[in-house]
Amino acid sequence: MLKKLFQSFRSPLRKPQQHVRTTPEVLSSSQHSLQRSQFSRYAVNIVERLQTAGYQAYLVGGCVRDMMLGITPKDFDVATSATPEQIRAEFRNARIIGRRFKLVHIHFGREIIEVATFRANHPIDDEDEDSNQSSRNESGRILRDNVYGTLEDDAQRRDFTINALYYDPVTERVLDYANGVHDIRNRLIRLIGDPQQRYKEDPVRMLRAVRFAAKLDFGIEKHSATPIRPLAPMLRDIPSARLFEEVLKLFLSGYAEATFEMLVDLELFEPLFPASSKALEQNPTYTHTLISEALANTDLRIKQNKPVTPAFLFAALLWPALPARVLRLQERGMPPIPAMQEAAHELITEQCQRIAIPKRFTMPIREIWDMQERLPRRSGKRADLLLENPRFRAGYDFLLLRESAGEETDGLGEWWTDYQDANDSGRRDMIRDLGSKPDATGQGPRKRRRSSSGKRKRAGVDGAE
Structure with a gap:
């Protein structure tokens, strides 16, 4: 897999392209392998209900990507034009969660479908009118991300092209805003937009690039890989609690050995450990x-x-x-x-x-x-x-x-x-x-002595219980 990663670095350099279009490539049911019956019936039902209520709604991201690769998704996400409050009004079993990323979880027994409102990128100089606080820090990292937008805006702000695919189970069409289907076929991890700017917005994207490359056995496209080594120290500024969650995703997804090799090669291991x-x-x-x-x-x-x-x-x-x-x-x-x-x-x-x-x-x-x-x-x-x-x-x-x-x-x-x-x-x-051999201290057996209290010291690990 690392061979594939390195091959993606060696192709001739050319200027990075802007990968998000305002008008998506639309793939009809005859142009892709997806079928609505493959997806969670609860997720499909949510999309149908939101569309019936007059909102745009799609299955999006990882579940669409994985289905195209023949991988069973772990979860199913929905993106919609409805706000969290409007979503909750449509579903009695819905709960709004999050602060930085306001989402809605809709519960169906043990299965939870995550529904997110279309989002737009914060303008670089944007300020929160209520708190007068910038949505980005001085290095460009996004601090808040609750600006709602259009479907096109939502595709623009997604991190990788392979995650900017929207599937409509009603019409069975796929909307591809960033040549994601092309990159899936070519097994490439490619950032949407300017890689350096996108990493600065959220340095954790460097870890996500590695995680997806290891999980999917993809290479990281050369322009998306080049800024990683010089920007790797930015991970030191990420809150330690968030990095704990990201490290668990890196090493507990079943591809930890390949992930470690890539982290070391891209100089991301040092800021973590x-x-x-x-x-x-x-x-x-x-x-x-x-x-x-x-x-x-x-x-x-x-x-x-x-x-x-x-x-x-x-x-x-x-x-x-x-x-x-x-x-x-x-x-x-x-x-x-x-x-x-x-x-x-x-x-x-x-x-x-x-x-x-x-x-x-x-x-x-x-x-x-x-x-x-x-x-x-x-x-x-x-x-x-x-x-x-x-x-x-x-x-x-x-x-x-x-x-x-x-x-x-x-x-x-x-x-x-x-x-x-x-x-x-x-x-x-x-x-x-x-008895006749020295122990780890280099000494032979010693006679047992009782302590002054007459009690033997309890062996074992302190606090093990």
Whole structure:
């Protein structure tokens, strides 16, 4: 897929064209493969009701694009000339949501159809009359986007040509304002309008270009790709909470491994994961292998409809930056486990400045990393206590990931695999065999001592429960 991406960069340069027409190319039912029966009956019903009420309404964007590619859409969106209030008046099961993007969700049991009013671009010097605040910041980024417009305006403000397709299930016609059908046939991601200006309006569009290219196995058209590297630092100005949502879309859509390769190549990985990007420069083979292995496994689990936790994903993405920090603290005299915990706290705190990872994920990340220091310590009853730990399985899987990336652990992963499969007698023998070997601290077995209170310190990960 990356070969296809690079091929799209090499074609002869020419001046970018304005891709949106005021009069669309209209494809009749005989000129495309779409059929209304393929789409959600609820979405089709919404379009019909809005048209009957006198409004323009179309199925739009990703659902039209995916259907043309033979992909089953995850959701169905409707665009209409009706305002949110007018939409809500037509549907009792409708709810208006959003501030920056005011939308309407219409509920049909578990299925939700998103309906958006046609929008227009903010003029560059436009100001909000009520608040006297500009709709853009000094770099051109759009801050608010609730200016309603015509169908033509709506097509103009969409990001990519392949997303500016409007399907009318009543007449079964497709309206193509930006040569989107052409780009679908040629498997190209192309921005509508001037790419540099569009990226400055919303730098997240650079991430969306990568996400669509990875998901659809498309190349990024040369003029749309060229500004990405110089503009990549603009991602640092995007709110960290928004970037968290975007990163989940990037890595939890089933194409994470290809996405990572493209992010690195287009220099978008560094603004998202600065510490890991530095580790990729300093230790490229190990860092690249570990992250790629983790993402390939994530993709496989998604394809198999198995659960995936963002905590494990972020643990893998950030891990290559952690060992050097742990080592520095140990060189200052800090014991291994406290050094791991301190380094983990420091790294996660820094990362959350870029991507606001919620605490419900940062706690498991720290526990998975903490297990990496505890798993080598198996003497006495430690092994059984670790097996009972709620975070053991994630810690064990992470250990195997480290080994697959080339880390030497003296067979620790195989030992834990055998220990889980062994019966009680076999486990006792395995622990006894460890008695003559040094543990991870380089020391042999030590006699157990009771604390002054007569209570044994509880083993396990702090806060695991």
